[in-house]
Amino acid sequence: MKKTIVYKQAGSHEIKADFYGVEARNAPVLMYIHGGGLIFGSRDDMKEEQIKLYNEAGFAVFSIDYRLAPETKIADIKLDVEDAFLWLKTKGSELFQIDPERIFISGGSAGGYLSLLSGTFETKPKGIISFYGYGDIIDRWATESSAYFRAMSSVPKELVDMLIKKEPLSEGPINQRFGIYLYGRQTGSWIEDMTGYDPILQRDLVKKWSPYWNVSADFPPTLLLHGTKDDDVPYEESVKMAKALTEAGVPNKLITIPGGVHVFDENMDDPAVKDAFNEVISFLHSLS
Template sequence: MPKTITLNSFDHLLIKGTIYEAKKPIKEPIVYLHGGGLVFGEREDLPKAYIDLFLEAGHSFITIDYLLAPETKLDQIFRTLKETIQTLKLGNDYILLGRSAGAYLASLLLKSGEQPKAFISFYGYNRLDWQEFHYPNAFYNKYPRVLPLDVENLLEKQPLTSGQMDKRFPIYLSARQFGTWQTMLLNNHQEANQFSLTKTDLERFPKTILVHCSEDPDVPYQSSVEASQQILNNQLITIEANEHDFDRSVTKRNLEIYQQIINAI
């Protein structure tokens, strides 16, 4: 049975994790960060079928909370996440796994000096200056408009670490429709460089596996291609599809992709 533990706190909010113990923990534990544009999502969003593959291979699996924007800005989100990771007391003996925004936060952890044995990035990014993040997004503008004024009514009055998609996705949708996502994350635009990685940062990455759809409508596929050209020890797995979180549904193909990753680490 998975075990829920308290790892940290922020402004009276408990930051928790869930530990799935492998029956024979013979390999490094996996530390998982969920996706959701830093605005929505929750630590238990990864289908259990994928977690079971890691457990069967001897990797215990740990999912952890992090603070969400825009109620909390990125500087505090990252600062608190760094503290949370350190409370696990894993040293360097673990593997980081992140999906989308979780992969981005994992990249920031690596930039800050965390040194896991390996990093698995599902449709992630490591810079905030992609033009796709600054301009209205054609894919999201196919949805009914969510006006910025309407977003104000959706925000909480206190920090949070879990945001159900039906309640929080409209916040992200509006940000991508109007090109205001970065404004939700940062205290000022000058912070963008602080929370982006350079070629030198990427060259210091541990063994990295990048997984990305070639026609991703949300996070540019080129972000993983560029990373694969700069990370010294990496493998890029390209999925020929026009999806973002292609693995949200458990399929035979997706199980095979996860097994391929497990075999590679």
């Protein structure tokens, strides 16, 4: 059964999350963060089939919204994710009678990035699962114009200016907001638009929001999943992240989906995807 709550009030703006519980008390929880380039998407993006899969494995699910960029910059987006985690750990554990010591964080694409960023929180999750996420936002793939996105219809700056709101928002349909992301990837302005800093001239400032550059020995155990044919977020991003975690002595595993594209988990009937989710459940159970 779904229960919608407001986990944070940012000024006059309410930020919401959906909780999908299980019958057992003191259950572990998977906190899910949606993707969308930090620009679009909502808590409703989590697939029902995946929610059911986690619930049947004994895990409650907490799917969150967060304030979207570029209206809100990454420093405050990170704070929203951290506040959602801390709300779940304190108030949520009382309201839903879940285990506050067994909270995992997962997400896809930008949600995978934010999941990895949770490894830098002062209070960390029990484990992290990143689906086609990224750890390095100062690398060239993110800061330079993308040939893949340049092959799509060019987005004029005037349209982007029309799409950007004056007030913060935390739910943004893809059909209304994708143009902002597309423009940023076509022009190479995406990271500066998300952070408010030039990733070349202010590299050290932006680096602090890159999980890859902030891995430490106390980073939570991490599972990375990525397709080799991802045209949006390079497969190498997860390879790099796995290497950094290994070098820091952090338990981790990279599950490679041969020929897998971005958002490969849309096809839950694919045998490779089914096998990957079996490994996800095994990873969660191993830490619970």
